[in-house]
Amino acid sequence: MDSEVADEVEGRKILPEELSRSVVTLSCESTADGGNCDVFLVGTAHVSMESCQQVEAVISFLKPQVVFLELCSNRVAVLSPQNIKVPTMGEMVELWKKNHNTFGILYSWFLAKVASRLEVFPGSEFRVAYEEAMKYGGKVVLGDRPVNVTLRRTWSKMPLWHKTKLIYSMMFQSLFLPSPLRLNQMLKELDDVDMLTLVIQEMSKEFPTLMETLVHERDRYMSSSLLKVAREHSSVVAVVGKGHLQGIKNHWKQPVEMKELLELPSTKAAISISKVLSTVGVAVAGVAIISGIYISSRK
Template identity: 35%
Template sequence: MAELRIVGTAHVSQKSVDEVKAAIEEFRPDIVAIELDPARFAALKKQAKDPTVEDVLEVKNFNSLLVQWLLSYLQRKIGVDVGVEPGAEMKAAITEAESRNIPVALVDRDIRLTLLRFWKSMGVIEKIKMFFALIFSIAEVDKGEQIDIESLKDQDIIDAVMEEFHRFSPNGAHALIDERDAFIAHQLVILKAQRPDARILAIVGAGHRQGITNYVEKPQTLPPFDSLIKEPKSFPWAKIFGFAVTGLFAFLLAAIAFSGVGWTVLLYALLFWVIIHGVLAAVFTLIAGGHPYSALTCFAVAWMTSLNPLLHAGWFAAYVEAKVRKPPVSDFRKIYETESLREMARIPLFKVVLVAALANLGSLIGTVLYFFLVFPLLHIDPGTVISTGVHNMYTWVAGLI
């Protein structure tokens, strides 16, 4: 029967690098399995092809990409502070294995699928909490807050961190931790079956070690493999919200039109919709460091995209920003090498993505504010206008029938 040993590491720990080398030397494995997918393996070995700005614009998943970049920045900053490159222990495992002609098995799930499932599994509140927690963590690290990396491998601390993560973001933790535990365990079980006489050394993050071990010891508890590799089908809350906004806006205009307050009031209601959405989307674009052309584009389209759940103002702003800034392919790598958020914010590709995200946020805020401000701006009583408008609409429809 295959012999499996699982080593839990911290991804920015020199001690973990030494432990990996010592484990390979002492255990003499026939296979070294590492917590990487082909994309991250290629990136670690500097063999990955950087995506172009066209690739980024085509995917349109700007919020998820921002979170990925900020997570990478946080890990890199911690690594710089302790003098260790993020993923150094995985690189050490690869180097040691290759120098000894030991096959390397990549046992983690595709990072793109993991991030997609992670982002889509979370509700709006979870995403907001996750974003602010990430910003807070980056602020702590940037101001020199010391982190005891080695303590992160202590099982009691790991358990506490995992429990807090599951409480803070249950859906996000399930996609990022639990599902990957199961995926990696599936891969290890397959390796054991394929090489029954092999000695397999698995190098994984310390937070995954216990979950993977539990699954490997009781493979009957593993969820179906197909359930871990499907693209997520989340409930389309965003589209429902968009159609609801469109319906509510149409109802509001109809109520004003039938209430008898006059066409001038109706025209002002339309004008305020254009101005509020346009100004907020444009302002948020400029806050993101966007070009004035991008801001003008947002101002021009925000009123329309806010009524169409299949379009977003940020998409148009990102396209214009990309045309104006012309980010080179090298920008993608620069984002993963920056040493400060200020430096990252000056990279054209980062600006394209940030502009898209903030322009969409500005338009969303515009939608919410409009329904709160429209009646005070029009100086009319909402109860009277809506009730009168609905009554007159009903009478008109009844007359047609």
Template identity: 30%
Template structure:
């Protein structure tokens, strides 16, 4: 436990591992002994309701998720939830049990509870906005990797609790984007919330993941020294109606049509070149989209439709017209989504997820979109290389064909 005094308020930090029995015991011990004026927990409203509700009938509108283009965000949330649950099962602890214990104690001792974390949807949206394509590919490929060689035991959890900074730095090197959005931004957000609470409380117990404690304390000290943290900036998510990716999509479509017009202009005298480029566009956008379906173990017909639709949908910058949406909706026709699929989506281990119809549909949509995107950039790079960087080569090809 770490202690700091801000605004004449004594703040006790209980750094936890979300799947550790030791963390549950420490939370109970600290709160029972200190009996603070307030308890702050690393939860947002959604996760608070999930932890406290015994109702497991989660409802997911899969068609809406596909049409809105939010299936990748949902897939990441499922992956993170299941990874944490798998570790928790090793020790007989449900993820978030220490948070639930803190909430139960707040009821027992009649102490106000404060939810200080950023909304999970905002966090995942910002993660997807900032994560480069290369990191997204690495993350999705991790879904297919086996992690049986990774040893996680009580000793390892205690090591994480005792030296969280080491593992935070490892994450920072492994993926700066994930570190920035999942750790640093949330440290700032929670520090600002705690700082405001310290103005009206004499004592607080703060229950957060061990990896957040040092970062929050650092930002609290900065706030006390007069630095500002803009909460509005930390919860800003680009409006879907005007977000950059959509504008970029329109600009990319215009650029593609302009480029195709450029190609057509120079290919009038030689239709063989136009035919060659068209075939390349179909093969790479359609072929890689179909490959994505195959990797996700989708139906053969879904792969075929992805292959046929990708060369066209890649020219239309709208979520409901994306190849992932088309492929996902086709796959949905073959896979009946049951209540069991929805419940198991958040409870099955990673291997069982691949047999879950809902997860399979989301994976089909995500990987087919990813494949088509790679195909588009490959083709644009290839065409640009030929027609813009080497116009002389193009004219030479025209001469010999």
């Protein structure tokens, strides 16, 4: 790369080869000057320092009008430095008594538990992207589907037997929880992988609905919300997990029924599971996912 000018074509910046790894380039017509928008999808591994460094470098080089993040307003706290606190069983039981979504409680516990064992906080690349955009006054857009919608749809679509089986699996796998040192070693061995999506894929072999609600539906949602943003700007960098790259690309400029993707199940359906399964299962939530990392690392 001799100069930044050398990497421009008709005023449009082109990423140098060393920054193009795990980047998908899309485009669309736009109301912005020039009538076109270049979209750079940067795929990350979510728990990778290398991903954080690439995100920082790409945004610093391109300085896009908009930085689009795989986050929603309910997860905006990720953009601030994190103090990791793993919820106690008592705190999780209290959330359940207040009719908080059971899967949401499990998911939150998992993130906190895993994060407490990692060198890189899950989602750190989003904070890096936000901070880089702030340096030059770029706009930041949170473009993912609201997490409460995703979690409620995920839990409601699981048959009661699958809910029971999922929690039982977590309890059983808790016996094989890797040490913090071993977990970080495994993640480094799989540094080029979107770990969360990989584990969801593994779990979907037993629980088929997980892949649909946690990945495929969000692919469609983010592809549509990203296109809406792109049609009003000339350049966008979107930071998403590598597991979403192909789905967003496949649905680019395709019709997406956003209303359908935002439909919520009834409250009764969202919390229908026995008290025993909920209270006991919460205590060991997330273990199956960590175990999935271990299984994947041995393939």
